[in-house]
Amino acid sequence: xxxxxxxxxxxxxxxxxxxxxxxxxxxxxxxxxxxxxxxxxxxxxxxxxxxxxxxxxxxxxxxxxxxxxxxxxxxxxxxxxxxxxxxxxxxxxxxxxxxxxxxxxxxxxxxxxxxxxxxxxxxxxxxxxxxxxxxxxxxxxxxxxxxxxxxxxxxxxxxxxxxxxxxxxxxxxxxxxxxxxxxxxxxxxxxxxxxxxxxxxxxxxxxxxxxxxxxxxxxxxxxxxxxxxxxxxxxxxxxxxxxxxxxxxxxxxxxxxxxxxxxxxxxxxxxxxxxxxxxxxxxxxxxxxxxxxxxxxxxxxxxxxxxxxxxxxxxxxxxxxxxxxxxxxxxxxxxxxxxxxxxxxxxxxxxxxxxxxxxxxxxxxxxxxxxxxxxx
Amino acid sequence: xxxxxxxxxxxxxxxxxxxxxxxxxxxxxxxxxxxxxxxxxxxxxxxxxxxxxxxxxxxxxxxxxxxxxxxxxxxxxxxxxxxxxxxxxxxxxxxxxxxxxxxxxxxxxxxxxxxxxxxxxxxxxxxxxxxxxxxxxxxxxxxxxxxxxxxxxxxxxxxxxxxxxxxxxxxxxxxxxxxxxxxxxxxxxxxxxxxxxxxxxxxxxxxxxxxxxxxxxxxxxxxxxxxxxxxxxxxxxxxxxxxxxxxxxxxxxxxxxxxxxxxxxxxxxxxxxxxxxxxxxxxxxxxxxxxxxxxxxxxxxxxxxxxxxxxxxxxxxxxxxxxxxxxxxxxxxxxxxxxxxxxxxxxxxxxxxxxxxxxxxxxxxxxxxxxxxxxxxxxxxxxxxxxxxxxxxxxxxxxxxxxxxxx
Numbered sequence: 107x108x109x110x111x112x113x114x115x116x117x118x119x120x121x122x123x124x125x126x127x128x129x130x131x132x133x134x135x136x137x138x139x140x141x142x143x144x145x146x147x148x149x150x151x152x153x154x155x156x157x158x159x160x161x162x163x164x165x166x167x168x169x170x171x172x173x174x175x176x177x178x179x180x181x182x183x184x185x186x187x188x189x190x191x192x193x194x195x196x197x198x199x200x201x202x203x204x205x206x207x208x209x210x211x212x213x214x215x216x217x218x219x220x221x222x223x224x225x226x227x228x229x230x231x232x233x234x235x236x237x238x239x240x241x242x243x244x245x246x247x248x249x250x251x252x253x254x255x256x257x258x259x260x261x262x263x264x265x266x267x268x269x270x271x272x273x274x275x276x277x278x279x280x281x282x283x284x285x286x287x288x289x290x291x292x293x294x295x296x297x298x299x300x301x302x303x304x305x306x307x308x309x310x311x312x313x314x315x316x317x318x319x320x321x322x323x324x325x326x327x328x329x330x331x332x333x334x335x336x337x338x339x340x341x342x343x344x345x346x347x348x349x350x351x352x353x354x355x356x357x358x359x360x361x362x363x364x365x366x367x368x369x370x371x372x373x374x375x376x377x378x379x380x381x382x383x384x385x386x387x388x389x390x391x392x393x394x395x396x397x398x399x400x401x402x403x404x405x406x407x408x409x410x411x412x413x414x415x416x417x418x419x420x421x422x423x424x425x426x427x428x429x430x431x432x433x434x435x436x437x438x439x440x441x442x443x444x445x446x447x448x449x450x451x452x453x454x455x456x457x458x459x460x461x462x463x464x465x466x467x468x469x470x471x472x473x474x475x476x477x478x479x480x481x482x
Numbered sequence: 483x484x485x486x487x488x489x490x491x492x493x494x495x496x497x498x499x500x501x502x503x504x505x506x507x508x509x510x511x512x513x514x515x516x517x518x519x520x521x522x523x524x525x526x527x528x529x530x531x532x533x534x535x536x537x538x539x540x541x542x543x544x545x546x547x548x549x550x551x552x553x554x555x556x557x558x559x560x561x562x563x564x565x566x567x568x569x570x571x572x573x574x575x576x577x578x579x580x581x582x583x584x585x586x587x588x589x590x591x592x593x594x595x596x597x598x599x600x601x602x603x604x605x606x607x608x609x610x611x612x613x614x615x616x617x618x619x620x621x622x623x624x625x626x627x628x629x630x631x632x633x634x635x636x637x638x639x640x641x642x643x644x645x646x647x648x649x650x651x652x653x654x655x656x657x658x659x660x661x662x663x664x665x666x667x668x669x670x671x672x673x674x675x676x677x678x679x680x681x682x683x684x685x686x687x688x689x690x691x692x693x694x695x696x697x698x699x700x701x702x703x704x705x706x707x708x709x710x711x712x713x714x715x716x717x718x719x720x721x722x723x724x725x726x727x728x729x730x731x732x733x734x735x736x737x738x739x740x741x742x743x744x745x746x747x748x749x750x751x752x753x754x755x756x757x758x759x760x761x762x763x764x765x766x767x768x769x770x771x772x773x774x775x776x777x778x779x780x781x782x783x784x785x786x787x788x789x790x791x792x793x794x795x796x797x798x799x800x801x802x803x804x805x806x807x808x809x810x811x812x813x814x815x816x817x818x819x820x821x822x823x824x825x826x827x828x829x830x831x832x833x834x835x836x837x838x839x840x841x842x843x844x845x846x847x848x849x850x851x852x853x854x855x856x857x858x859x860x861x862x863x864x865x866x867x868x869x870x871x872x873x874x875x876x877x878x879x880x881x882x883x884x885x886x887x888x889x
Binding site for chain 2: 107289291294376407474
């Protein structure tokens with residue numbers, strides 16, 4: 107039966123993550139953006155919250171909490187509300203761990219999961235995005251060519267979070283020996299993932315990238331030049347991975363983060379508009395401003411419902427491609443528009459770095475380009 | 483638990499209503515568009531007979547054995563209205579039943595009044611109840627209502643002119659129905675002086691002066707009513723006759739809209755879905771498949787437009803379901819009802835206009851229904867509070883402002 111009510115567990119989880127976002131992340135966000143670095147103390151506190159370890163099964167040293175895309179989305183909205191850079195930094199290990207939990211062989215899980223169940227943050231990451239205007243998840247340009255002992259990886263990746271501080275990475279590549287097909291689904295089926303250690307020959311990690319937003323998050327360019335991996339490095343071993351499903355989880359995650367960023371901007375603009383006076387009244391008392399805020403509120407709620415529905419489908423075991431894809435597109439557009447309007451509501455002050463709205467505008471612009479964040 | 487799945491009971495109602503919409507509405511909807519003001523009696527009688535015992539019938543308030551259905555009553559109503567409006571929005575609005583007038587009685591009437599005015603919708607011939615608020619000089623600003631109600635002994639004497647009264651003609655002239663007329667008992671009191679009065683069919687002094695010719699929803703009559711010394715019994719006033727110091731009483735009547743706005747949004751969504759379904763099929767027939775999952779840069783303009791239509795529709799639907807669900811849970815939904823109405827009215831206006839555009843010359847032709855849906859859709863951006871009035875309500879709610887602080 108249709109219901110929009112969070113479970114008691116989801117409500118409590120949301121409350122605790124929201125408190126962390128407001129009390130810890132938000133005060134650190136501006137400085138982190140200016141310095142291009144997430145402070146270690148926040149990273150440690152996030153780790154203590156169990157944001158990464160909770161989903162690791164007990165047999166590998168974690169808490170073994172059941173994973174839900176919907177619950178994950180609720181948590182991510184709050185983290186996005188706190189700060190996008192910090193959120194992506196503290197969750198980066200999930201980029202490796204969640205696909206490992208979903209698709210890894212017993213061997214692979216045993217090898218990698220316990221190392222992330224410890225008391226201190228340990229970085230890990232995944233490489234999906236490629237530096238091309240025509241970058242397409244259903245047609246990756248990075249290839250994996252099978253050879254006798256394993257595979258040869260060749261390609262070029264960007265936007266790889268924490269690549270330089272991770273000692274193990276997950277690399278996504280298209281199997282050169284599989285048919286490309288004409289439908290998007292064929293393209294997804296052709297993708298494999300490989301667990302690769304940082305020191306592997308043929309893997310070059312570039313200096314930190316200079317992005318418009320998410321400046322506190324260190325992202326890197328990766329070059330895969332005849333990177334030879336053993337057969338055992340292939341995620342899932344002989345079994346197929348479900349790359350489309352991983353990317354649908356990513357879409358839900360990104361949409362949820364986008365809603366969080368947008369809500370941050372909306373809240374700030376609304377409170378500012380109630381304080382700022384012009385022509386004898388608060389500017390929020392002018393319809394020109396009030397209606398912008400109303401539209402922001404409606405679109406934030408609408409987007410949240412769209413992505414919740416997509417997450418709910420994924421949790422039910424459905425494919426959810428259409429819903430997740432549409433929700434992510436809608437969320438990317440919405441977040442940009444809401445953040446742009448927030449800057450507009452603040453006028454000249456919105457353009458000044460004393461206020462956070464310009465930071466949110468820069469961060470929100472990224473959602474159209476971000477992909478590959480399978481972190482719910 | 484968050485859940486997007488309709489209950490089995492609602493799914494079966496949905497399937498039933500959809501079948502009726504497909505069989506009884508679609509084949510004749512163009513005819514009733516062309517013959518404005520003709521009443522689709524066959525359809526009206528069939529729906530009247532088959533919904534007498536329905537849970538979503540506002541008049542049938544008695545608890546049913548099937549508790550699961552009852553707890554999802556407003557969601558089920560929204561789903562049913564979507565199906566009916568998928569069939570034809572004008573014909574849906576022409577359906578007999580308690581309608582807006584009944585909703586006002588349900589929201590602001592006493593137990594005795596509910597029994598007296600609503601029980602007629604459970605039996606006999608088809609009947610309508612309409613709501614008369616708008617006047618030539620005022621629409622959304624109901625505090626400017628000029629129609630007057632003056633107490634004379636054990637009667638109220640009503641005078642004034644009302645326009646845009648949906649189903650007003652059918653309520654007064656074609657059935658044993660009634661119209662809920664809004665009038666002021668004290669002009670100096672502003673909003674607090676506005677009261678709602680039941681005017682029965684056959685009451686002397688109320689006349690249908692004109693039926694409007696409209697852009698769309700032409701199967702639905704939109705009446706101009708003139709009241710000249712129209713006398714109604716004292717206990718035909720909804721709520722208290724007292725003029726309070728605050729506008730609490732007015733708010734009681736305005737609460738009607740918290741229930742009806744999701745219903746209007748649901749109707750809008752039905753039209754939007756008709757257009758989306760049609761365009762999807764037309765594109766498929768023309769060899770265009772919508773490629774969910776490819777990068778945005780590789781999408782064609784038509785794919786992009788179509789995806790936007792789909793997203794807008796689903797966004798509006800989920801906001802509407804949320805507002806309806808809140809009613810089922812007994813939660814105050816003033817903000818969410820206006821959010822849903824504002825979004826749905828605008829979304830389907832955009833969706834249907836884009837649908838006409840995508841189909842090119844075919845979209846503009848009356849050989850297809852797309853142009854009709856575009857005309858029908860627009861009303862949802864206007865009635866039950868225009869887009870702008872609903873944005874104003876949302877604005878006040880999110881900012882915590884009174885109507886004086888944000889006008």
